[in-house]
Amino acid sequence: MRVPRRRAALFVAFLALVLIAGSLAITSCQALGASSRGKLAVYLIDVGQGDGMLIQTPGGKNIVVDAGVEATTVTKFLQSKKVKQVDYFIVTHPHADHVGGATYLLEHFPVKNVYDSGKEHTTSLYESFLAKTLELVKEGKTTYTKPRAGQQLKVEDNLVLNFLFPTDEPAPPPDDINNSSIVFKLVYKDFSMLFTGDAEAWAEQQMLDHHADLKAQVLKVGHHGSYSSSTEPFLDAVKPEVAVLQAGVGNKYGHPHGVTLEKLAKRNVKVYATNMVGGAIKIISDGKTYQVLTGKDATK
Numbered sequence: 153m154r155v156p157r158r159r160a161a162l163f164v165a166f167l168a169l170v171l172i173a174g175s176l177a178i179t180s181c182q183a184l185g186a187s188s189r190g191k192l193a194v195y196l197i198d199v200g201q202g203d204g205m206l207i208q209t210p211g212g213k214n215i216v217v218d219a220g221v222e223a224t225t226v227t228k229f230l231q232s233k234k235v236k237q238v239d240y241f242i243v244t245h246p247h248a249d250h251v252g253g254a255t256y257l258l259e260h261f262p263v264k265n266v267y268d269s270g271k272e273h274t275t276s277l278y279e280s281f282l283a284k285t286l287e288l289v290k291e292g293k294t295t296y297t298k299p300r301a302g303q304q305l306k307v308e309d310n311l312v313l314n315f316l317f318p319t320d321e322p323a324p325p326p327d328d329i330n331n332s333s334i335v336f337k338l339v340y341k342d343f344s345m346l347f348t349g350d351a352e353a354w355a356e357q358q359m360l361d362h363h364a365d366l367k368a369q370v371l372k373v374g375h376h377g378s379y380s381s382s383t384e385p386f387l388d389a390v391k392p393e394v395a396v397l398q399a400g401v402g403n404k405y406g407h408p409h410g411v412t413l414e415k416l417a418k419r420n421v422k423v424y425a426t427n428m429v430g431g432a433i434k435i436i437s438d439g440k441t442y443q444v445l446t447g448k449d450a451t452k
């Protein structure tokens with residue numbers, strides 16, 4: 153029987169939609185659905201060339217990791233998510249592409265706890281963030297912590313952040329801002345994700361030397377996928393299944409670098425970069441399995 157042409161066209165369109173949807177939602181083993189209620193959600197916000205992430209815990213806590221390069225982008229995203237307060241604000245290191253929206257965020261949200269590398273940096277962006285933080289500390293509205301390797305933050309039952317870097321001894325080289333980045337591993341039941349800031353080869357070697365527990369299913373790739381990070385021994389210790397990173401479309405650094413992508417591909421690691429998937433990335437987990445979403449589902 154001859155299939156009417158219109159029906160055949162509809163079928164082809166339907167098939168295309170199924171294929172697109174399938175390619176957008178890669179799951180480790182089972183679909184969790186786009187809704188993250190009662191689950192862990194990690195949003196890599198579409199901040200361009202910089203880092204800015206929101207972690208929403210199953211218990212409803214909000215953790216912001218870095219604040220993008222533009223003043224308002226991360227704050228606007230939090231507002232769109234109807235966030236009422238930020239429980240923990242972790243600024244991995246004081247470079248402009250991580251601290252750009254930090255002061256604006258402190259001005260627009262109650263922030264209960266600020267975590268900062270403590271690395272000195274004499275830019276007005278960082279100094280205004282630090283001044284605003286210390287003003288809020290004085291008013292009793294926030295706390296200020298410089299986490300060090302070995303410390304653990306218990307966010308809620310079954311969810312902890314294990315800080316793996318920096319160490320006091322040896323301290324990062326004086327002018328090396330990237331290698332002063334706060335690195336931590338989020339552990340929620342059987343799920344884990346490693347956040348690396350812009351840590352480079354030197355910091356990676358320090359963590360390996362200190363036998364840090366690096367193994368994680370999801371790796372936020374160091375320094376936007378630059379060749380200066382993601383050494384082979386470090387990747388072998390993390391053993392990620394999925395790698396995610398934030399970089400700007402057409403960025404002048406060429407992030408993520410081909411050599412990093414090749415190292416990840418060689419290890420069968422699936423890579424999601426904001427400039428390669430066309431915007432935000434979201435990871436959700438129920439503590440057993442996890443799912444990576446892109447496109448419209450990544451901001452829901």
Ligand SMILES: [Zn+2]
Pocket residue numbers: 202203247249250350375376
């Ligand atoms: Zn950066």
